């Protein structure tokens with residue numbers, strides 16, 4: 001069953017750069033947000049920080065498992081080196097039908113390498129690793145790799161960019177798009193099956209390289225698509 005607008009969205013890693021940006025943008029759009037952290041006090045501080053930036057948001061603080069338990073959708077935004085331990089820890093709280101939106105990028109920086117290089121992941125991508133780790137019936141969509149945390153957190157910054165979605169079910173991607181497109185300026189594009197995530201994840205490394213040269217927070221915009229892209 002598709003989630004109701006009143007269902008909270010759990011953001012795991014919301015005390016960090018990308019998770020915080022996504023959480024405040026969604027909260028500003030009226031989405032109830034359950035902030036998850038390994039440390040509930042950090043979750044509470046994150047809620048207070050969010051409340052200082054947006055008015056009227058519905059945000060609550062939890063440990064990671066608590067945030068996941070009450071949510072129809074879970075956004076996972078942690079460094080790749082911590083993705084598997086985080087999934088191991090939250091898996092008992094995940095249940096069939098929940099949608100996990102994975103933003104992890106296996107940058108070589110995760111093991112002290114360059115941020116413009118990728119690690120090889122046996123499963124093909126961080127998202128496919130996530131699919132392998134979640135309980136059966138949890139839906140996995142890969143997204144948000146080309147959206148900069150700095151742009152999200154600067155609430156005056158117009159986004160006007162695409163979010164590249166990969167997943168094995170069109171319905172799951174539509175569900176993710178229905179949520180993420182509540183953020184003004186974001187258009188979600190169906191990029192194909194979850195195995196395409198190895199390409200979309202690597203675009204983060206490309207954008208880091210571009211950003212370093214132009215001193216910007218570049219995003220991605222595909223051209224030539226029909227409007228609207230979701231029918």
Ligand SMILES: NC(=O)c1ccc[n+]([C@@H]2O[C@H](COP(=O)([O-])OP(=O)(O)OC[C@H]3O[C@@H](n4cnc5c(N)ncnc54)[C@H](OP(=O)(O)O)[C@@H]3O)[C@@H](O)[C@H]2O)c1
Pocket residue numbers: 012013014015016017018019036037038039042043077078079080082086103104105106107144145146147148149150204
């Ligand atoms: N930053 C960007 O612009 C951007 C853009 C696209 C994709 N991404 C990807 O999105 C993911 C999150 O990026 P980020 O820059 O937001 O990461 P980050 O700020 O370094 O960390 C995000 C959160 O991960 C949690 N975490 C869980 N286990 C951890 C551990 N053992 N050590 C440290 N933190 C841990 C922390 O939350 P708690 O301490 O509260 O548990 C932390 O606040 C990464 O995979 C990244 O590659 C980032």
